Amino acid sequence: MDIHKVHCDCGSVELTAKGKPKVHAYCHCEDCRELLQVPFHSVLAWDPEKVEVTKGREDLVAFQHPHKRMQRIFCQHCGDVLYNTNAMGWKLISQLMFRKCNENTLPQAFQSNAHFFYDRRLIDIDDQLPKR
Template sequence: MNDESLTKYAGGCLCGAVRYAPTAPPLMEGNCHCRDCRRVSGGPYAPTLFFALESVNIRGDVKYYESIGGSGQPIRRGFCPHCGSQLFGRPSMRPGMIGIRAGTLDDPAAFQPQVDIFASHAAPWDRMLDTTAKFDTSPPAP
């Protein structure tokens, strides 16, 4: 993938104070249904693109809040301290990865979910896509 095709994965927060631009394609794209992700997203799941941490350039001040994810291990969630947009997830169980919330992409249509993770934690009213692989908990590392 060339740099031009990666621009579809660029994005930022609501106020523009934080911007990011990956230098490599995502390792995985999916919806996380764990209770922690549902709570932080305010929806039935957190749509997330997972990248190698070193492949994402972040500009701006990001604040992090740590909580316990569906895995039972800590996850650091990055947000803009100005507008509150939740942008990133840094799960301790995958130290070399960063999750980027699909809704913060400049072009959210670039998000193409391949998996549903922590599907066993999904709300009973949640309807998952028929086209995604389902994992009761976390999938094997990409």
């Protein structure tokens, strides 16, 4: 089984993800934007049991959104967001996090294959991926 490790900017926290993400796409919904302060989210979604904290569990802070079933999980030292969760309880790791920790590359199975909630977008994207 594939093992993938990522860490926060300061190195205090490490995550290990097993297998392949169930969703690999760009999400343009308001929830992602509001939680993460990004124009769209480059999502890698995993079943929760596939992602483990393998270092620095005590350094993680979970921010529960005041009225949405979402959390932002970040390092208390550097503030880097390791992942967020959605209403389904999935763990969503940014593709940027994987790139940063893997010499700026993404495995083929991690690359976005669609845009979700494109009708809610802030900015237009000019690429060939399906837009839903």
